[in-house]
Amino acid sequence: MSSNNWHSGKTQIFWTCKALIDGRTISHKTEIREVRGWRLGSIIHRLKAELHWPILVEYRGPDNIAHYWLSKDAIVSELRFPQSAKALGVKGDAAQ
Known part of the structure; x- marks a missing residue:
């Protein structure tokens, strides 16, 4: 998968991955408030499907x-x- 195929901002993708691995429950409203994003459903779909x-x-x-x-x-x-969001998968970086 090429990152060029993601139509969400890199900040939104990173935020989504970090929030999930931090154990948070997130919604579209949370994404709008924290990173001004509008693509949470799409990001979630890609994380699950791909x-x-x-x-x-x-x-x-x-x-x-x-x-x-x-x-x-x-x-x-x-x-x-x-x-x-590759940096989140490197041991020790997820807590940053």
């Missing part, structure tokens, strides 16, 4: 807002990362 991240989703509230989190069974060191 990189096989075990991301779970729950739709909440009357508007069925998607909330995403990484499965507790996920082993971060075994995840494949998109180019813009």
Whole structure:
């Protein structure tokens, strides 16, 4: 997979990966507030479909807002990362 095929900003992709490996539950509203992004659903789809991240989703509230989190069974060191978030997969860098 080429990073050129991602239509989301590199900051948004990095933020999404970091938030998930940090154990956060994130939604589109969280992404807008923190990184002014609009592509969370697309990023999640690509992480799941192309990189096989075990991301779970729950739709909440009357508007069925998607909330995403990484499965507790996920082993971060075994995840494949998109180019813009490769540093997160290097031991010791995820906490930065």
